[in-house]
Amino acid sequence: MQKYSIFSLIKNAFTNHQNWEVAWKDPQPKKEYDVVIVGGGGHGLATAYYLAKEHKITNIAILEKGWIGGGNVGRNTTILRSNYMWDANGLFYEYGMKLWENLSQELNYNVMYSPRGIINLAHSDAQLNVYARRGNSMRLNGIDAVMLSRDEIKKMIPFADFSFTARFPIFGGLMQPRGGTARHDAVAWGYARQADSMGVDIIQHCEVTGFEVKNGKVQGVQTSKGNIKTKKIGLCVAGSTSLLAEKLNMKLPIESHVLQACVSEPVKPFLDHVVTFGAGHFYCSQSDKGEMVMGGDLDGYNSYAQRGNLPTLQHVLSEGVAMFPNLSRLKMLRTWGGIMDMSMDGSPIIDKTHIEGLYLNCGWCYGGFKATPVSGWTFAYTIAQDRPHELNEKFKLNRFSTGHLIDEKGVGTKTWIG
Amino acid sequence: MLEIKCPYCGKRSQNEFSYGGDASVKRPKLEAEISDKEWNDFVYFRKNVRGKHQELWHHVAGCRQWFKVLRSTYTHEIYKTSKIEEEL
Numbered sequence: 471m472q473k474y475s476i477f478s479l480i481k482n483a484f485t486n487h488q489n490w491e492v493a494w495k496d497p498q499p500k501k502e503y504d505v506v507i508v509g510g511g512g513h514g515l516a517t518a519y520y521l522a523k524e525h526k527i528t529n530i531a532i533l534e535k536g537w538i539g540g541g542n543v544g545r546n547t548t549i550l551r552s553n554y555m556w557d558a559n560g561l562f563y564e565y566g567m568k569l570w571e572n573l574s575q576e577l578n579y580n581v582m583y584s585p586r587g588i589i590n591l592a593h594s595d596a597q598l599n600v601y602a603r604r605g606n607s608m609r610l611n612g613i614d615a616v617m618l619s620r621d622e623i624k625k626m627i628p629f630a631d632f633s634f635t636a637r638f639p640i641f642g643g644l645m646q647p648r649g650g651t652a653r654h655d656a657v658a659w660g661y662a663r664q665a666d667s668m669g670v671d672i673i674q675h676c677e678v679t680g681f682e683v684k685n686g687k688v689q690g691v692q693t694s695k696g697n698i699k700t701k702k703i704g705l706c707v708a709g710s711t712s713l714l715a716e717k718l719n720m721k722l723p724i725e726s727h728v729l730q731a732c733v734s735e736p737v738k739p740f741l742d743h744v745v746t747f748g749a750g751h752f753y754c755s756q757s758d759k760g761e762m763v764m765g766g767d768l769d770g771y772n773s774y775a776q777r778g779n780l781p782t783l784q785h786v787l788s789e790g791v792a793m794f795p796n797l798s799r800l801k802m803l804r805t806w807g808g809i810m811d812m813s814m815d816g817s818p819i820i821d822k823t824h825i826e827g828l829y830l831n832c833g834w835c836y837g838g839f840k841a842t843p844v845s846g847w848t849f850a851y852t853i854a855q856d857r858p859h860e861l862n863e864k865f866k867l868n869r870f871s872t873g874h875l876i877d878e879k880g881v882g883t884k885t886w887i888g
Numbered sequence: 889m890l891e892i893k894c895p896y897c898g899k900r901s902q903n904e905f906s907y908g909g910d911a912s913v914k915r916p917k918l919e920a921e922i923s924d925k926e927w928n929d930f931v932y933f934r935k936n937v938r939g940k941h942q943e944l945w946h947h948v949a950g951c952r953q954w955f956k957v958l959r960s961t962y963t964h965e966i967y968k969t970s971k972i973e974e975e976l
Contacts, residue, residue, distance in 0.1 A: 712936035712937075713938055716935075722933065724936055771907040772941055774938040775962055779890060779964075781889060781903050870928060870931075871924060
């Protein structure tokens with residue numbers, strides 16, 4: 471594989487950038503693989519990469535029904551954080567933050583990791599108490615957390631509404647300084663390029679149409695490009711998980727919902743951090759191009775359509791305008807939707823299943839992007855070792871029947887009653 | 889914007905309604921012996937269909953009645969609505 475560096479950039483400039491190697495090949499599927507990963511999104515690509523790198527399993531196919539970077543990995547608001555209270559989430563996402571910090575070097579691909587800090591605004595004394603509790607839990611787990619006063623926040627985000635006539639005045643906030651953003655499609659491309667260079671076959675426009683299971687063991691998959699034999703299948707298909715599970719006669723604690731995001735026209739630097747509204751569900755950051763990147767609530771009804779509806783967008787942006795009144799002067803550039811695999815407790819599932827050789831990675835709700843590296847890392851471990859790593863052992867499929875829910879915010883699919 | 893036909897009030901905008909989830913889920917009968925699995929299936933597990941989906945909606949900013957809607961989760965098209973006690 472060609473290494474990306476300043477020297478390779480200069481060298482290729484002499485040939486007008488016509489001779490760069492392709493970042494990943496476009497192979498036809500082989501008859502048999504050791505592992506088949508269904509879903510070529512961030513999580514699937516990362517899983518294949520860590521299977522090859524950490525577990526030396528390289529005879530892998532990634533089957534993607536669309537194209538690399540076309541699903542949720544290219545539809546999120548690019549936020550990275552590990553500001554969780556429960557141990558299961560905190561330790562898991564914090565391991566992910568450590569992977570993010572080194573990811574550009576590791577992948578030899580600039581993922582534009584930007585630890586600009588994430589600020590959760592508090593709008594009452596009670597909310598500040600809750601944030602202090604969460605901040606303390608984070609620090610006990612070795613995660614950075616800082617309580618901010620109203621005056622400190624005013625210096626950091628002067629354009630927020632600090633008037634006392636605001637419907638939700640700003641009382642203070644909780645900040646994770648190492649939280650931030652990364653360029654989402656670079657993450658997909660970086661993982662794809664490295665996985666490909668280690669021998670992983672990335673097969674695009676290849677839809678899985680069925681599974682071959684005999685005596686409770688995985689035998690292979692049926693696809694739009696023919697049958698493929700394999701003993702191990704990893705499902706990383708986000709909002710489509712229930713559809714594939716149905717082919718295996720499995721029902722899951724998942725509903726698929728559409729979540730919208732949007733960007734404004736680009737403006738000069740205005741917001742240095744990622745900021746979340748504490749009196750509703752709205753978050754925003756400014757991209758390097760200057761666009762305000764914004765998101766918030768689900769549309770609120772089951773959906774497999776990758777587009778949303780205006781009432782939700784209006785609701786979300788009215789929260790944005792309550793927080794930053796001058797956002798009302800911006801024009802919207804684009805809006806889009808992605809299909810979230812909403813689990814019933816709001817936390818993910820990374821686990822084995824009752825079928826030998828079938829592994830499940832789903833239930834990412836709003837937060838799949840930041841988990842990309844650690845989800846891939848732990849899922850690769852689970853597939854290779856046939857047991858969960860201690861980082862993901864609490865993300866069990868059966869926790870809904872045993873009562874070990876990970877109810878971080880008490881929200882699942884019914885976020886409107888959370 | 890979805891336009892939903894409330895069986896009591898007629899067509900109204902989505903803003904007046906709130907969503908109540910899968911209407912095909914049946915609560916286990918209380919007098920019967922109910923296994924943990926049945927409770928678990930009722931509370932957490934869903935078919936999550938892509939296509940025609942029977943669901944509950946609440947006309948919360950209107951007549952405040954619950955009713956059933958047959959809607960495509962893929963195109964968002966609404967085929968039919970009915971009162972809660974009627975078959976869709």
